[in-house]
Amino acid sequence: MTNWHTFDSTAVLEELRTTENGISEAEARRRLQATGYNELKEKKRVTLLTLFLGQFKSFLVLILVIAAGISYLIENIIDAVLIAVIIIINALFGFIQEFKAEKTLESLKKLSTSRAKVIRDGEERLIDSREIVPGDILVINEGDKIPADARIIEVANLKVDEASLTGESIPVSKFDKVLKEVPLPERKNMLYLGTIATYGRAKAVVVSTGMSTEIGKIATLIQTSEQETPLQAKINSFGKWLGVIAVIIAGVAALIGILKSYALTDMFLTSAALAVSAVPEGLPALLTITLAIGVQRMGRNKAIVRKLSAVETLGSTTIILADKTGTMTTNEMTVQKVHINNQEIDVSGVGFEPKGEFSIKGKPIDPIKDKELVNALTISALCNDAVLTKNEKWNIIGDPTEGALLVVAKKAGIDAKELGKKYPRVNEIPFSSERKMMSTVHKMGKGYFVYSKGAPEVILSKCTAVLRSSHVARLSEVQRSGILTSVKELADKGLRVLAVAYKETAEHHHENLEKDMIFVGLLGMIDPPRPEVKTAIKTCHDAGIKVIMITGDHKDTAVAVARHIGLLKDGKVLTGEELEKIPGDKLGKVIEEVEVYARVSPAHKSRIVKVLREKGHVVAVTGDGVNDAPALKDAHIGVAMGIKGTDVAKEASEIVLADDNFSTIVKAVEEGRGIYDNIRKFIRYILSANFDEIFVIAVAILLGLPLPFLPIQILWINLLTDSLPALALGFDTKSKDIMKRSPRNPKESVLHKMLPFVISAGVLAAIVSLGLFIFELKTSGSIDRARTIVFTTAIIFELLFVFNCRSEKNPIWKINPLSNKLLVLAVLLGILLQVAIVHLPFFNALFKTVPLGLYDWLLIGLLSSTGLFLVPKIFIR
Numbered sequence: 001m002t003n004w005h006t007f008d009s010t011a012v013l014e015e016l017r018t019t020e021n022g023i024s025e026a027e028a029r030r031r032l033q034a035t036g037y038n039e040l041k042e043k044k045r046v047t048l049l050t051l052f053l054g055q056f057k058s059f060l061v062l063i064l065v066i067a068a069g070i071s072y073l074i075e076n077i078i079d080a081v082l083i084a085v086i087i088i089i090n091a092l093f094g095f096i097q098e099f100k101a102e103k104t105l106e107s108l109k110k111l112s113t114s115r116a117k118v119i120r121d122g123e124e125r126l127i128d129s130r131e132i133v134p135g136d137i138l139v140i141n142e143g144d145k146i147p148a149d150a151r152i153i154e155v156a157n158l159k160v161d162e163a164s165l166t167g168e169s170i171p172v173s174k175f176d177k178v179l180k181e182v183p184l185p186e187r188k189n190m191l192y193l194g195t196i197a198t199y200g201r202a203k204a205v206v207v208s209t210g211m212s213t214e215i216g217k218i219a220t221l222i223q224t225s226e227q228e229t230p231l232q233a234k235i236n237s238f239g240k241w242l243g244v245i246a247v248i249i250a251g252v253a254a255l256i257g258i259l260k261s262y263a264l265t266d267m268f269l270t271s272a273a274l275a276v277s278a279v280p281e282g283l284p285a286l287l288t289i290t291l292a293i294g295v296q297r298m299g300r301n302k303a304i305v306r307k308l309s310a311v312e313t314l315g316s317t318t319i320i321l322a323d324k325t326g327t328m329t330t331n332e333m334t335v336q337k338v339h340i341n342n343q344e345i346d347v348s349g350v351g352f353e354p355k356g357e358f359s360i361k362g363k364p365i366d367p368i369k370d371k372e373l374v375n376a377l378t379i380s381a382l383c384n385d386a387v388l389t390k391n392e393k394w395n396i397i398g399d400p401t402e403g404a405l406l407v408v409a410k411k412a413g414i415d416a417k418e419l420g421k422k423y424p425r426v427n428e429i430p431f432s433s434e435r436k437m438m439s440t441v442h443k444m445g446k447g448y449f450v451y452s453k454g455a456p457e458v459i460l461s462k463c464t465a466v467l468r469s470s471h472v473a474r475l476s477e478v479q480r481s482g483i484l485t486s487v488k489e490l491a492d493k494g495l496r497v498l499a500v501a502y503k504e505t506a507e508h509h510h511e512n513l514e515k516d517m518i519f520v521g522l523l524g525m526i527d528p529p530r531p532e533v534k535t536a537i538k539t540c541h542d543a544g545i546k547v548i549m550i551t552g553d554h555k556d557t558a559v560a561v562a563r564h565i566g567l568l569k570d571g572k573v574l575t576g577e578e579l580e581k582i583p584g585d586k587l588g589k590v591i592e593e594v595e596v597y598a599r600v601s602p603a604h605k606s607r608i609v610k611v612l613r614e615k616g617h618v619v620a621v622t623g624d625g626v627n628d629a630p631a632l633k634d635a636h637i638g639v640a641m642g643i644k645g646t647d648v649a650k651e652a653s654e655i656v657l658a659d660d661n662f663s664t665i666v667k668a669v670e671e672g673r674g675i676y677d678n679i680r681k682f683i684r685y686i687l688s689a690n691f692d693e694i695f696v697i698a699v700a701i702l703l704g705l706p707l708p709f710l711p712i713q714i715l716w717i718n719l720l721t722d723s724l725p726a727l728a729l730g731f732d733t734k735s736k737d738i739m740k741r742s743p744r745n746p747k748e749s750v751l752h753k754m755l756p757f758v759i760s761a762g763v764l765a766a767i768v769s770l771g772l773f774i775f776e777l778k779t780s781g782s783i784d785r786a787r788t789i790v791f792t793t794a795i796i797f798e799l800l801f802v803f804n805c806r807s808e809k810n811p812i813w814k815i816n817p818l819s820n821k822l823l824v825l826a827v828l829l830g831i832l833l834q835v836a837i838v839h840l841p842f843f844n845a846l847f848k849t850v851p852l853g854l855y856d857w858l859l860i861g862l863l864s865s866t867g868l869f870l871v872p873k874i875f876i877r
Contacts, residue, residue: 003181004151004190004207005151005178005179005182005187005189005190006178006179006180006181007151007178008178009151009152009153009176009205012151012153012205012207013153013205016134016135016205016206016207017135018135018136018137018205020119020137020153020154020203021119021121021122021137022118022119022120022121022122022135022136022137023120023133023135023136024120024121025120025121027135028120028131028133028136031133031134031135032131032133035133035134035209035210035212036210037130037131037210038129038130038131038132038133038147038148038209038210039130039210040210040211040215040216041211048099051095051099052091052092052095065087089719114128114129114145114147114647114650115127115128115129116128116129116132116138116144116147117138117139117140117141117144117397118132118136118137118138118139119136119137119139119203120136120137123389124139124387124389124397125397126397129147129148132147132148132206132209133206133209134206134207134208134209135205135206136148136205136206137153137203137204137205137206138150138191138202138203138204138205138206139201139203140158140191140197140201140202140203140204141197141201141385141646142197142198142199142200142201142430142432142625142626142646143196143197143198143625143626143646143647143648143649144196144197144646144647145194145195145196145197145647145648145651146160146191146192146193146194146195146196146197147193148193148206148207148208148209148213149190149191149192149193149206149207149208149209149212149213149214150190150191150204150205150206150207151189151190151191151204151205151207152174152175152176152189152190152191152202152203152204153176153203153204153205154176154202154203155174155175155176155200155201155202155203156200156201156202156425156427156428156430157199157200157201157428157429157430158173158174158197158199158200158201158202159171159172159173159174159197159198159199159200160172160174160191160195160196160197160198161195161196161197161198162185162192162195163195164194164195164196164215165184165192165194165195165214165215165218166184166185168185171198171199172185172188173188174188174189174191174200174202175188175189176189176202177189184214191204192213192214192215193208193209193213193214193215193216194215196626196647196648198626198648199430199432199626200430201385201428201430230309230312231287231291231309231312231679231750234749234750235283235284235287235683235750238283238751247275249275249694249698250271250272250275251271253267253270253271253697253698253701254267254268254270254271256701256702257270257271257701260701260704262701262707266707269711270697270707270709270710270711270714272711283683283686286682286726286727286730287679289727289730290675290678290679290682290730290731291308291311291312291675291679292308293730293731294311294671294672294674294675294678295308295311297671298311298655298667298668298671301664301667301668301671302642302657302658302659302661302664303655303656303657303658303664303665303667303668303671304642304655304656304657304658305654305655305668306650306653306654306655306656307654309654310637310654310655310672311671311672311675311676312672312676313618313636313637313654313672313746314620314637314668314669314671314672314673315669315672315673315675315676315743315744316618316636316743316744316745316746317545317618317619317620317636317637317669317672317743318544318545318546318617318618318619318743319545319546319547319548319612319617319618319619319620320540320545320546320547320548320619320620320621320622320662320665320666320669321548321550321605321608321609321612321619321620321621321622321635322547322548322549322550322621322622322662322665323549323550323551323622323623323624323641324549324550324551324553324558324561325401325496325527325551325552325553326400326527326624326641326643326644326660327622327641327657327660327661327662328529328530328533328549328561328565328662329527329528329529329530329533329561330527330528330529330530331400331527331643331644331660332350332351332352332400332527332528333400333401333403333404333496333525333526333527334347334349334350334351334404334407334525334526334527335347335404335405335407335408335523335524335525336495336524336525336526337490337495337522337523337524338358338373338376338377338408338521338522338523338524339486339490339521339522339523339524340370340372340373340376340467340520340521340522341372341467341468341469341521342468342482343360344360344486345358345359345360345365345370345373346358346359346360346362347408347411349407349411351394352388352393352394352395352396352403352404352407353393353394353407354388354394354407354410354411355411356408356411357411358370358373358411358412367411367412367413368412368413371470372467372468372469372470372520372521373412373521374412374414375467375502375520376500376520376521376523377408377409377412377414378409378414378419378451379451379452379453379500379501379502379520380405380406380408380409380453380500380523381405381406381409381414381415381416381419382416382419382420382423382425382440382442382451383438383439383440383451383452383453383500384402384405384406384416384440385398385399385402386398386399386400386402386403386405386406387406388403388406388407388410388416394407399644400527400644401496401498401525404525405453405498405523408523423442423443423444423449424442424443425440425441425442426441426442426443426448426508427440427441427508427509427513428440428441429513429514431454432627433552433601433602433625433627434601434603434627435454435458436454436455436458436552437452437453437454437455437458437459437462437514438452438453438454439451439452439513439514441505441508441513443508447504447505447506448504448505448506448507448508449502449503449504449505450502450503450504450505450513450514450517451500451501451502452500452501452502452514452517453498453499453500453501454498454499455498455499455552455554455599456483456484456487456497456498456499456522456554457484457487458499459499459500459501459517459519460475460480460483460484460499460519462501462514462515462516462517463475463501463516463517463518463519464516464517465516465517465518465519466479466518466519467518467519467520467521472518475519483499483519483522486522487499487522487554488554488556490522490524491553491554491555491556491557491560492556492560493524493560494526494557494560494561494564495524495525495526495557496524496525496526496527496553496554496557497522497523497524497525497553497554497557498522498523498525499519499520499521499522499523500520500521500522500523501517501518501519501520502517502518502520503516503517503518529561529564529565530661530662530663532661532663533565533662533663534565534566535663536662536663536665536666537565537566537567537662538566539666539670539739540666540669542739542740543669543670543739543740543741543742543743544741544742544743545669545743546595547567547595548594548595548596548597549561549562549565549567549595549596549597550596550597550600550605550608551596551597551598551599551600552598552599552600552601553598553599554598554599555573555575555598555599557598558573558596558597558598559573559596559598562595562596567595567596568595568596570595571593571594571595571596572590572593572594572595572596573594573595573596573597573598574590574594574596574597574598575597575598575599575600576597576598576599576600576601576604577599579597579600579604579607579608580604587611588611588614588615591608591611591612591615592615601627602623602625602627602628602630602631603627603630605621605623605628605631606630606631606634608631609621609631609634609635610634613634613635613636618636618637618743618746619635619636619637620635620636620637620638620639620665620669621634621635621637621638621639622639622640622641622657622662622665623638623639623640623641623645623649623652623653624640624641624644624645624646624649624660625646625648625649626646626648626649628640628649628652629648629649629651629652630652632649632652632653633652637654637655638652638653638654638655639653639654639655639656639657639665640652640653640655640656640657641656641657641660642656642657642658642659642660643658643659643660644660645660655668669739670734670738670739671734673734673738673739673741673744674733674734674735674738676744676750677732677734677735677738678729678730678731678732679730679750680750680754680808681729681730681732681805681806682726682727682729682730682805683750683751683754684754684757684758684805685725685726685729685801685802685805686722686726687754687758688757688758688761688762688765688798688801688805689717689721689722689798689801690718690722690762691758691759691761691762691763691765692761692762692765692766692769692794692797692798693709693714693717693718693794694762695762695763695765695766696708696709696765696766696769696770696773696790696794697709697714699766699770700770700773705770705773705774705777706777706783706786708769708770708773708786708787708790708791709787709790709791709794710787710847710848712846712847712848713787713791713847713848716795716837716847717791717794717795717798720795720799720830720833720834721795721798721799721802721830724826724829724830725798725799725802725823725826725827725830726802727826728802728820728822728823728825728826729802729805729806729820729823731820731822732806732820732823733819733820735807735809735810737809761801761804761867764866764867764870765794765797765798765801765867768793768797768863768864768866768867769790769793769794769797770790771863772786772789772790772793772859772860772863773786773787773789773790776789776790782850784848784849784850785850785852787848787849788838788849788850788852789852789856789860791847791849792834792838792852792860793860793863793864795830795834796831796834796860796861796864797863797864797867799827799830799831800827800864800865800867800868801867801868802823802826802827803815803817803823803827803868804867804868806820806823811869812868812869837849838850838851838852839851839852
């Protein structure tokens with residue numbers, strides 16, 4: 001059966017051997033084996049061989065190949081073989097770097113798997129979307145991305161954005177009726193993989209998964225490609241620019257050398273080696289690895305990075321605009337107060353376990369005997385889309401606010417599931433951040449009851465009557481004012497306040513369902529601030545980052561929570577209503593002073609983000625709902641909630657918080673700063689090392705000296721110093737003061753204030769190396785010995801100098817070298833390899849080196865150490 005839309009839901013369920021209670025877990029496993037994972041095939045990744053061969057495409061590698069060929073033609077077989085070996089080793093290292101970067105990026109994708117709500121064994125549960133099978137019953141809510149093709153079996157005001165499939169930008173209203181044979185865009189009883197629910201809710205039975213879905217048939221191959229980050233683009237551009245300069249310098253050096261009567265072949269080979277060494281070809285791969293490893297660290301800290309570019313931007317963040325509920329608070333709502341019939345009822349117990357007592361002024365009461373209380377709790381239980389479950393402990397599937405309402409009802413012995421069977425829901429008007437309320441319609445006897453909950457001022461605006469002592473009376477202005485006073489009193493205690501109301505009606509489908517309602521009462525719930533949020537906010541302030549709290553709650557609730565967590569020392573509080581009244585030309589100045597926004601909508605949030613950006617701030621903003629998507633996209637860094645966030649919010653974000661925790665954002669900012677620091681560290685090191693070789697060769701040629709390095713020695717220096725030590729810097733630990741600095745200017749170049757340091761290091765290394773070279777030529781007269789000393793000095797100098805690149809503020813003697821054991825091992829390995837090159841006869845023949853004495857090694861070690869102490873004295877304050 002493929003034309004599912006032409007059959008009624010009963011026939012579809014029978015055909016798929018399932019029911020409205022879903023299939024069992026055992027049956028789901030069997031079907032998964034038969035159908036495979038619910039995923040679209042990706043284009044095949046680059047093979048290992050292709051990745052390896054790609055290392056030889058570089059223009060500079062081509063120069064080396066020509067150099068090896070020339071060496072062979074002039075019968076310098078050893079040099080030809082050695083250059084070829086160096087090319088292969090260099091290619092292997094590049095291959096390993098790119099392969100590691102590729103694998104790391106692959107593992108990052110697995111961190112952000114999507115989840116879907118299904119019914120199995122009669123219970124709602126969240127599962128990995130890849131494990132959905134035909135016959136599963138999907139539970140779709142506003143903001144969900146449809147995880148498979150499905151036939152609707154129950155629907156309430158559902159609208160779906162199908163632009164990804166049909167190109168139609170207007171959301172389609174869905175229903176569960178049978179259709180005739182119609183084109184795909186007109187199949188309004190079907191849901192399709194990749195489309196998005198923008199409003200309402202539905203239940204649907206899965207008919208196709210993976211490549212069998214409509215989108216799977218259209219896109220037989222989906223190619224996923226990682227976009228270059230701005231920093232990667234700049235580094236690649238810089239590398240190409242440096243390559244051009246290196247080739248020019250090498251060409252000029254060769255020309256001068258030839259004019260000064262150096263051998264033509266020697267100059268070509270030396271210039272070729274110099275050009276290759278001067279260009280940091282490994283930078284792009286090192287950059288990708290460093291970014292990816294940092295992202296993995298963030299993942300372990302519950303911050304799932306969806307776009308690598310966010311890592312760069314994090315270090316520049318100046319403002320974090322964070323939602324209060326669930327981000328700064330625990331999102332474990334507990335109803336503590338019920339205000340009905342002019343009296344306040346206390347409710348004990350915390351969390352989602354339905355255990356607790358009801359009392360008035362300390363005296364316990366039987367909740368079932370209080371009709372107004374029962375009425376309020378019945379509305380709370382029925383006007384509700386959450387599900388209370390118990391596995392090892394009590395938990396909520398759905399919105400925690402609604403969960404708290406289910407729990408307080410259950411504490412009074414009112415079971416939402418049983419009530420739902422007795423009084424079935426026949427219609428609903430879903431909650432939205434603009435409406436700030438939700439209503440459901442239930443069949444009761446021959447008539448219907450409309451139950452509503454929402455923001456007190458909104459619910460009150462819909463009410464014309466009030467329930468008092470089991471009687472319905474007209475709602476007077478005095479009573480209305482008294483209710484609002486009670487709302488303020490509850491909000492001042494930091495409680496989140498909801499109001500409930502109802503009405504009886506003869507029809508369940510008409511425009512006036514939410515008019516002339518009867519006010520019942522208020523429910524005040526606590527959402528405790530997260531224990532770590534106060535410290536996280538202080539860390540932000542120390543780091544020069546302003547934290548702004550934003551909430552849809554009452555102003556007084558927002559103020560109480562903000563003061564508790566360390567906000568609102570000097571800043572202002574602004575409501576959405578007040579925000580709308582501020583003229584555009586004055587808004588920028590006002591917004592700079594605000595620390596808390598209350599009763600704001602997603603549209604307000606988006607406006608705030610835009611104004612902050614116009615003021616030059618780098619903004620990170622949190623969001624979870626469908627309507628938060630514009631603000632998430634407008635911000636420099638959109639941060640979506642992983643637990644309560646909708647698929648729409650996640651898709652619009654750069655980062656997803658797996659734990660919905662504000663402190664996780666702060667950890668991500670810290671990690672982002674650390675990653676950027678490490679990138680600057682290895683760039684400083686590689687450029688310093690490369691300048692050394694250029695200066696030594698250039699000055700020697702200008703002075704008419706013999707060439708200090710042989711081509712093969714230049715290539716070895718490059719291979720040894722640009723590989724493991726540079727990679728180890730990418731794994732370096734964060735400095736202790738990283739969150740004591742002001743945010744980095746995003747317009748600042750990655751090379752900011754770096755060139756004087758790099759040039760001075762290169763000049764110092766060249767002075768030391770050339771000084772020893774000239775001294776040895778004059779004292780020993782042996783060119784091989786002089787070259788061995790300058791060759792070894794250049795390597796030891798660069799290997800030791802790497803420790804100077806670990807900090808831009810602290811000299812080496814203030815940094816524990818063992819805090820980066822990988823770097824220590826890389827340096828020791830480099831020194832041991834150079835000792836082998838100098839002292840083993842096999843390598844003596846290959847590299848034209850001679851053994852050195854203890855005095856030589858001590859002198860080399862002493863002079864190579866000058867870079868550790870002289871450069872920091874000049875550049876580190």
